[in-house]
Amino acid sequence: MSHTVDKSTQALAARLARSLAQLAQLGVPEIGTSQHETIFSGRGFRLLRYGSGSERAQACPVLIVYALVNRPWVLDLEPQRSIIARLMDAGLDVFLVEWTDPGQDDQGTTLTDYICDMLDQCVDATCTARHETTVNLLGVCQGGTFSLCYSALFTHKVRNLITMVTPVDFHTEDNLLSHWVRDVDVEQMVSCYGNVPGAFLNALFVALQPFRLGGKKALDLADLADDYDRLQTFARMEHWIADSPDQAGRAFADFLTMLFQRNSLVKGQMVLGGRAVRLDDIRCPILNVYALADHLVPATASRALAQHAGCTDYTELAFDGGHIGIYVSRHAQQQIPPKVAAWLQARQ
Amino acid sequence: MNPIPPTNWAQALAQLQSQFAATLSHAERTAGTRPLANLSDWLQTFNEPTDPTTTTAQAPGLAFMANPWPSSVSPVTVGTGRWGVAATRYQEALAALHKAWLKIGIEAWSRLHGALTTNETMDNLRASYDLWIYYGEQVFAEQAHGQHYAGLVSELINAQVVLHLECGIGNQPSSDDPQQLRQELAEARSREASLRSDLKTLRESHGDDSTSSLGPAKKVRVRPTSSRKKLTKKRSTKQADRTDAQKTAPANTQGARKKTVKKKPRDAKPRLGDSRR
Numbered sequence A: 001m002s003h004t005v006d007k008s009t010q011a012l013a014a015r016l017a018r019s020l021a022q023l024a025q026l027g028v029p030e031i032g033t034s035q036h037e038t039i040f041s042g043r044g045f046r047l048l049r050y051g052s053g054s055e056r057a058q059a060c061p062v063l064i065v066y067a068l069v070n071r072p073w074v075l076d077l078e079p080q081r082s083i084i085a086r087l088m089d090a091g092l093d094v095f096l097v098e099w100t101d102p103g104q105d106d107q108g109t110t111l112t113d114y115i116c117d118m119l120d121q122c123v124d125a126t127c128t129a130r131h132e133t134t135v136n137l138l139g140v141c142q143g144g145t146f147s148l149c150y151s152a153l154f155t156h157k158v159r160n161l162i163t164m165v166t167p168v169d170f171h172t173e174d175n176l177l178s179h180w181v182r183d184v185d186v187e188q189m190v191s192c193y194g195n196v197p198g199a200f201l202n203a204l205f206v207a208l209q210p211f212r213l214g215g216k217k218a219l220d221l222a223d224l225a226d227d228y229d230r231l232q233t234f235a236r237m238e239h240w241i242a243d244s245p246d247q248a249g250r251a252f253a254d255f256l257t258m259l260f261q262r263n264s265l266v267k268g269q270m271v272l273g274g275r276a277v278r279l280d281d282i283r284c285p286i287l288n289v290y291a292l293a294d295h296l297v298p299a300t301a302s303r304a305l306a307q308h309a310g311c312t313d314y315t316e317l318a319f320d321g322g323h324i325g326i327y328v329s330r331h332a333q334q335q336i337p338p339k340v341a342a343w344l345q346a347r348q
Numbered sequence B: 001m002n003p004i005p006p007t008n009w010a011q012a013l014a015q016l017q018s019q020f021a022a023t024l025s026h027a028e029r030t031a032g033t034r035p036l037a038n039l040s041d042w043l044q045t046f047n048e049p050t051d052p053t054t055t056t057a058q059a060p061g062l063a064f065m066a067n068p069w070p071s072s073v074s075p076v077t078v079g080t081g082r083w084g085v086a087a088t089r090y091q092e093a094l095a096a097l098h099k100a101w102l103k104i105g106i107e108a109w110s111r112l113h114g115a116l117t118t119n120e121t122m123d124n125l126r127a128s129y130d131l132w133i134y135y136g137e138q139v140f141a142e143q144a145h146g147q148h149y150a151g152l153v154s155e156l157i158n159a160q161v162v163l164h165l166e167c168g169i170g171n172q173p174s175s176d177d178p179q180q181l182r183q184e185l186a187e188a189r190s191r192e193a194s195l196r197s198d199l200k201t202l203r204e205s206h207g208d209d210s211t212s213s214l215g216p217a218k219k220v221r222v223r224p225t226s227s228r229k230k231l232t233k234k235r236s237t238k239q240a241d242r243t244d245a246q247k248t249a250p251a252n253t254q255g256a257r258k259k260t261v262k263k264k265p266r267d268a269k270p271r272l273g274d275s276r277r
Helices: A002-025 A054-058 A072-076 A083-089 A111-130 A142-153 A176-181 A186-193 A198-206 A210-224 A228-242 A249-261 A299-303 A330-345 B009-026 B039-047 B080-118 B125-144 B147-167 B179-205 B216-222 B225-238 B240-248
Strands: A036-042 A045-050 A060-065 A092-099 A135-140 A158-164 A270-272 A275-277 A286-291 A314-319 B260-263
Touching: A002 A210, A002 A228, A002 B125, A036 A111, A045 A111, A060 A111, A060 A142, A060 A330, A072 A083, A072 A092, A083 A092, A083 A330, A092 A111, A092 A330, A111 A135, A111 A142, A111 A249, A111 A270, A111 B179, A135 A142, A142 A158, A142 A270, A142 A275, A158 A330, A176 A198, A176 A249, A176 B125, A176 B147, A186 A249, A186 B147, A198 A210, A210 A228, A210 B125, A275 B179, A286 A299, A286 A330, A314 A330, B080 B125, B080 B147, B125 B147
Parallel strands: A060 A092, A060 A135, A135 A158, A158 A286, A286 A314
Antiparallel strands: A036 A045, A045 A092, A270 A275, A314 B260
């Protein structure tokens, strides 16, 4: 057995060494390469519109609201792994809210600012660009929670709502992150750092699956030897994972306290800008997309929406994968965008 | 780039992981990538269990707690009087989490050992390593979901923040933050909320459905059964090909366990006729 293990070790070492050498030869990975333009911007955000040409006006529009955590480029990682490109292929006119990095002067930016002001401006700008009065929202992860709040407060501006891997009930038993941060003194953290370092959040996310993300991922690189396409994808993913922006301190504290610690949204106790956020005020059709193996936002946390939304037209779409896989896996590319587009187009 | 493979597989993994992390952190195209949690340190924990402070904080998942000091600051540059209590608290929090990690590691190792012992054909290095990951995550999940472990993590975070605060590390709150403007904005929003409430009351007093005048939500809320059927029929016609394709697609493709698109029946929303408003 010892002899076999030795040979196996040698083979693994050789493959890994080859992968590393090839990885080092690759250039800087390009991410977010789908054609787009900035059609509107303000303090804290940019509104992007994808594609070009007059045919966009005939397509069904959708405004994607991404999370503050990490960058939205995971939705457009590379041409063959791009939810955005697939949505366009399926006939949608895609808009995206890109949150910009908070500076020192943004430490006091609140959750209300993000949802009731910045997101509202993006919705209005999208409506203007489309010559319409309402939008179709697609909220991703934390952006989905933003979209839910917005849809509850601005019912007259949202035609259809799609939530993707979106936490709704933050206190489900399997929500590990929620358990961990329940007793974190977030006010003290914000008073210390001002804006919360993105690196801190990154490290916390890795800590949720320490063996897989800290060890297995590295050794799995050996499987990618001589496969330059997959090595490129690996490099892009690593680049995206590490590129985590700081979080505006006040908004971070609001989100952590209201949602992770108090679970205010499903309790009907959330207040933004003096207005109560009630999920049963959402009357527009909802498509709730969640991942069955999501370690960040457990499916149970997402599916809670069914019990709280006030709409009659509610649909669920379960994806057999994880929180990242739902953006970038080939399986997701084939499954999710066509169904999202079909659902939307049926409700135009 | 061509390591001489050691005979011990654990050492081999440690060496490979270390080499990988070093290469990755220096590779130009991954600039900005944080160093990976270091498996070699984790494995070393078992080799040198008597020296916990130098190893456990760098175990997978704890790398972010390995060094509470930003690169430009070290404990020797700040006076002990300012940070002594905070430093002690941090050390205690770290030691407590280290203890929990040792427990997880030992249990995972024990399960792995049992599996390898009972499976004599297990002479594949990669399969052994995957088993180690499997049992590691298994034991970790059992422990990490408990209140005790959550308390350890949050205490370590809180302790580190206090330590930084005591030492004046971190971004100072901006002095030119437009607090007055924000206050006025908050007040304006509050007035808007009040006006919206008044408007709603007025509409209700006149027998008007306030929501129904606001757009598409009206159609969903008040749509009679007949129109719902009509919508369904229309959708079926428009999307016939796609729907048929979905229905006939194999349920298990490319590793899929389950693929469901569930349309919630109207009756499944008991609160629809029981609005809280």
